[in-house]
Amino acid sequence: MEECPLCQLNLVEQQQVIVKNERCIFLQMPQDVLIGSGLIVPIQHRETVFDLTPEEWQATYSLLHEVKAMLDQSYSPDGYNVGWNCYPVGGQNIMHAHLHVIPRFNDEPFSGKGIRHWLKKKENQRQ
Incomplete structure (x- = not known):
């Protein structure tokens, strides 16, 4: 996948691999x-x-817990x-599976607002 920014990590200049395992990586960039x-x-x-394999699911689960421990220690x-966002209608802009991990804080203006919020x-109701 020559044009995929999650396959070709050098396509996104500030993107960094923070931690990885045998099947998955955790990427961050300045936010x-x-x-x-x-x-x-x-x-x-x-x-x-x-499209993930059972082994990739297990690796994602394992890495998610490792990432949470790291983020808990770094950011509390x-x-x-x-x-996950899936397909364009679901908000997926890069057609390579990726799990968003977003720390949230009490002092955010949207604190307490989850994904479904x-x-x-009503504005999102189908016609």
Whole structure:
């Protein structure tokens, strides 16, 4: 996948591998708003979470716990949002599966607002 920024990490200048295991990596880049956030990405190109192998699921689970411990120590967040966007309608902009790991803090303006908060608004009701 020559043009995939999650396969070709050099395509995104400030992107860094923070920690990895045999099947997944945790990437971060400098953030002004979502401090400490990053992506857990399978090393092999998989389009969505639905394409992961059982071994990649296990590796993602393992890395997620390692990443949480690291973020807890570095940032002491008050909570987390963790989630996958799948396909363009679901908000996926890079067609390589990636799990968002977003530390959350009590002093944020949107503290207490989870992933579903924006989707369940009346304005999002289908016609």
